[in-house]
Amino acid sequence: MVTERQQQAVEAYNDHSLTTQEAADLINMNHRNFLRMIKKVRDSGEVMLKDRKNIRQMSVCVNNDNPAAEPEIVEPAWDVEHVSQRTGKIQHHLNQTRSGRYVITAAQNATPVHKDFWIALQHYCKANNAELLVIPYRYKNVTNIHTTKDRGQEWWSAEVLPFICDQRIQINDNLVVFGDISIQPTAVNPLSGFESISQDKSAIFGHSKRQLTTIPTPQSRLPKILTTSGVCTIKNYVPAKAGKKAEFHHCLGAAVVEVCGDHVYHMRQINACSDGSFIDLNKEYTVSGVQAAGRPLAIELGDSHAFMEDRRVSIATFESDDSICAVLNPERVVVNDVLDFHSRNHHHKNDPLYNYWKHHSHTDCVESEIKLTCHYIDRIRWPVIIKRSNHDEAMERWLKEADPKHDPRNARLYHATMAQILTIHDERMAAGLVYESVDPFELVARQHLEHSDVRFLRRDESCVIGGVEVSYHGDQGPNGVRGSRKAFTRIGVKVTIGHSHSPGIEEGVYQVGVSAKMDMGYNKGPGSWLHTHCVTYANGKRTLINVIDGQWRATE
Structure with missing residues (x-):
C-alpha cells in the first residue's frame, strides 16, 4: 500500500522538469531519503515511475549500479x-x-x-x-x-x-x-x-x-x-x-x-x-x-570616524551642490561612530611607539579631536541623529580607566568632564531616579557644536523612521551577542545598522559601509569595506548608495 508521503514523492519524481534534488526540495525531504523512498516504491511495483533516462538530474544515486544520466539542457519556452x-x-x-x-x-x-x-x-x-x-x-x-x-x-x-x-x-x-x-x-x-x-x-x-x-x-x-x-x-x-x-x-x-x-x-x-x-x-x-518623489525620510551614512575623514566622500555626500543630500534633501541624516577617539583609543594603550608618534604629532588631545568631530557634524546642514556607537563609547571607557596624573595633555578635560558627570548623578539621586549612564561625548560635544538640530541616541533608545529601527549601531546583537546582519534578522523588525564597514542586505537588515578612509591602520589584508550609505525613501523602502572615486552616480 503506497502511503500519501510516497505518492507525493512519486509525483515530484515523475515531473521531469525537476532534478531529483529539486523534487526532494519540493516536498521538503532530504535528497538521499527521497531517492531511497523512490527505490522502495519502484521495487514494490505498485506505482508506475517514469524513466528518467536523459532527463536533467542530480549525480547522486542510491544504487551504484545505476549512475545518474548526463545532464540534458531543457530548451526554454522562448525564441x-x-x-x-x-x-x-x-x-x-x-x-x-x-x-x-x-x-x-x-x-x-x-x-x-x-x-x-x-x-x-x-x-x-x-x-x-x-x-x-x-x-x-x-x-x-x-x-x-x-x-x-x-x-x-x-x-x-x-x-x-x-x-x-x-x-x-x-x-x-x-x-x-x-x-x-x-x-x-x-x-x-x-x-x-x-x-x-x-x-x-x-x-x-x-x-x-x-x-x-x-x-x-x-x-x-x-x-x-x-x-x-x-x-x-x-x-x-x-x-x-x-x-x-x-x-x-x-x-x-x-x-x-x-x-x-x-x-x-x-x-x-x-x-x-x-x-x-x-x-x-x-x-x-x-x-x-x-x-x-517625496523627501527621503533619512540617509544613514557609513561609519564616519571624523578624525579619519575621507574628504571626497564628505563632498559627495553632503558638501557639494551635487551631493547625495543636496539632490535628495533628506529629512534627517543618521551617523555612526562619528567620534573615532583616536586620541586615547584603548587599543593604543600599550604601544609606546605609536603613543610617541601621537604625542609629537599633537593627535593625542581628546578635546581637540572632539572639536574636529563637532566641525564635521556642523558641516552637515540637515538634522542629525547620532547613534551611540562603540567608538563614541571609548571616551567613557577612557574616563573609567585612565589616570589623569599620567596624562597631562588631557588632565583638565578629564577632571572637568568627571565633575559634570558626578553632578548629574547627584541630581538624579536627589530626585530618586535609578542609575543611568551619562554620555561624556555628548556632554563635551554640546559645548562646541554650532548645529542647532542634533539628537544623541542612548543605547537601546528606540528610533523608528519609516517603519525601520535605526537606533542600533550593529556592534551589539540580541541578548548581548556580537552584532551581525544575520543576528539582527532574528528580531523580526526592519533595521539599518553600521559597524562592520562592509555593506550588505540580509532579509530586513540593511548595513552601511564606511565614510572614512579605507586604510585606518588596523585593517590588514584583503578587505570588504566600501563607502556606502543607506537611503530610506518617503515610501519606507531602502536602497544602498556607494561612493566610488568621489562619485555616487553616473554623470549625465
Missing part, C-alpha cells in the same frame, strides 16, 4: 535565437562603450508579472534610457493555479519574453550578470557558494529574495559585490514551510546598474510597493508615469 541576438548586441555595445544604464530583474516560470510594477519599470527604462534584462528561473509549484494542461509549467509571461537574459553578460571589467544560473526561490541563502564563481568580479544573480554581501579583495581594488536582483512576477509558492518563507521574503524589485567606464559602476536597489510603484533617487515611478 533562443532572439535572446542570443539581443544579448550579443548588448554585450557588443558594452565592449565598445562601457557605458549605459541597465535594470536587472528576474521572472519565475508559469507565473504572471506584477502588471503595475511591470508598467512602472517600462516608464523607468524609457525615462532613463535604460536596458531591461530579465533573468529566468524555474520553480515547481504543484498548487500553481496558472498551470494549464497545454503548457504545463514550462512557460514564462509573454511580457518578459522580449527581455529574457539567460546568458552571462559582462557589464564591465568588474561586474557580470549571471543570467545562466537558475536559483530556487526557496533557497534561504541564495548567494551561498557563489563567492568564487565570478572570480575577481562582482556579480548579479536572479532571485526573489533581496540579498547583498561584499567579498574581501586586495586593498588596491574595490571589494567584490554579490547581489540578487529581485523579481517582476507575483508571489507563487507551494503552501509549505519553504514556500511560505520564500513568499514572506519575496522582493518585487530590480537592481539598477550605471556603467562608468571599464572599471567603475554604480548600483542601487529598486524595491517596489504592493501597488507596483517605486522610488529611485528623487523620482517616483508608477503605473501612471514619472513624478517627483
Whole structure:
C-alpha cells in the first residue's frame, strides 16, 4: 500500500522538469531519503515511475549500479535565437562603450508579472534610457493555479519574453550578470557558494529574495559585490514551510546598474510597493508615469570616524551642490561612530611607539579631536541623529580607566568632564531616579557644536523612521551577542545598522559601509569595506548608495 508521503514523492519524481534534488526540495525531504523512498516504491511495483533516462538530474544515486544520466539542457519556452541576438548586441555595445544604464530583474516560470510594477519599470527604462534584462528561473509549484494542461509549467509571461537574459553578460571589467544560473526561490541563502564563481568580479544573480554581501579583495581594488536582483512576477509558492518563507521574503524589485567606464559602476536597489510603484533617487515611478518623489525620510551614512575623514566622500555626500543630500534633501541624516577617539583609543594603550608618534604629532588631545568631530557634524546642514556607537563609547571607557596624573595633555578635560558627570548623578539621586549612564561625548560635544538640530541616541533608545529601527549601531546583537546582519534578522523588525564597514542586505537588515578612509591602520589584508550609505525613501523602502572615486552616480 503506497502511503500519501510516497505518492507525493512519486509525483515530484515523475515531473521531469525537476532534478531529483529539486523534487526532494519540493516536498521538503532530504535528497538521499527521497531517492531511497523512490527505490522502495519502484521495487514494490505498485506505482508506475517514469524513466528518467536523459532527463536533467542530480549525480547522486542510491544504487551504484545505476549512475545518474548526463545532464540534458531543457530548451526554454522562448525564441533562443532572439535572446542570443539581443544579448550579443548588448554585450557588443558594452565592449565598445562601457557605458549605459541597465535594470536587472528576474521572472519565475508559469507565473504572471506584477502588471503595475511591470508598467512602472517600462516608464523607468524609457525615462532613463535604460536596458531591461530579465533573468529566468524555474520553480515547481504543484498548487500553481496558472498551470494549464497545454503548457504545463514550462512557460514564462509573454511580457518578459522580449527581455529574457539567460546568458552571462559582462557589464564591465568588474561586474557580470549571471543570467545562466537558475536559483530556487526557496533557497534561504541564495548567494551561498557563489563567492568564487565570478572570480575577481562582482556579480548579479536572479532571485526573489533581496540579498547583498561584499567579498574581501586586495586593498588596491574595490571589494567584490554579490547581489540578487529581485523579481517582476507575483508571489507563487507551494503552501509549505519553504514556500511560505520564500513568499514572506519575496522582493518585487530590480537592481539598477550605471556603467562608468571599464572599471567603475554604480548600483542601487529598486524595491517596489504592493501597488507596483517605486522610488529611485528623487523620482517616483508608477503605473501612471514619472513624478517627483517625496523627501527621503533619512540617509544613514557609513561609519564616519571624523578624525579619519575621507574628504571626497564628505563632498559627495553632503558638501557639494551635487551631493547625495543636496539632490535628495533628506529629512534627517543618521551617523555612526562619528567620534573615532583616536586620541586615547584603548587599543593604543600599550604601544609606546605609536603613543610617541601621537604625542609629537599633537593627535593625542581628546578635546581637540572632539572639536574636529563637532566641525564635521556642523558641516552637515540637515538634522542629525547620532547613534551611540562603540567608538563614541571609548571616551567613557577612557574616563573609567585612565589616570589623569599620567596624562597631562588631557588632565583638565578629564577632571572637568568627571565633575559634570558626578553632578548629574547627584541630581538624579536627589530626585530618586535609578542609575543611568551619562554620555561624556555628548556632554563635551554640546559645548562646541554650532548645529542647532542634533539628537544623541542612548543605547537601546528606540528610533523608528519609516517603519525601520535605526537606533542600533550593529556592534551589539540580541541578548548581548556580537552584532551581525544575520543576528539582527532574528528580531523580526526592519533595521539599518553600521559597524562592520562592509555593506550588505540580509532579509530586513540593511548595513552601511564606511565614510572614512579605507586604510585606518588596523585593517590588514584583503578587505570588504566600501563607502556606502543607506537611503530610506518617503515610501519606507531602502536602497544602498556607494561612493566610488568621489562619485555616487553616473554623470549625465
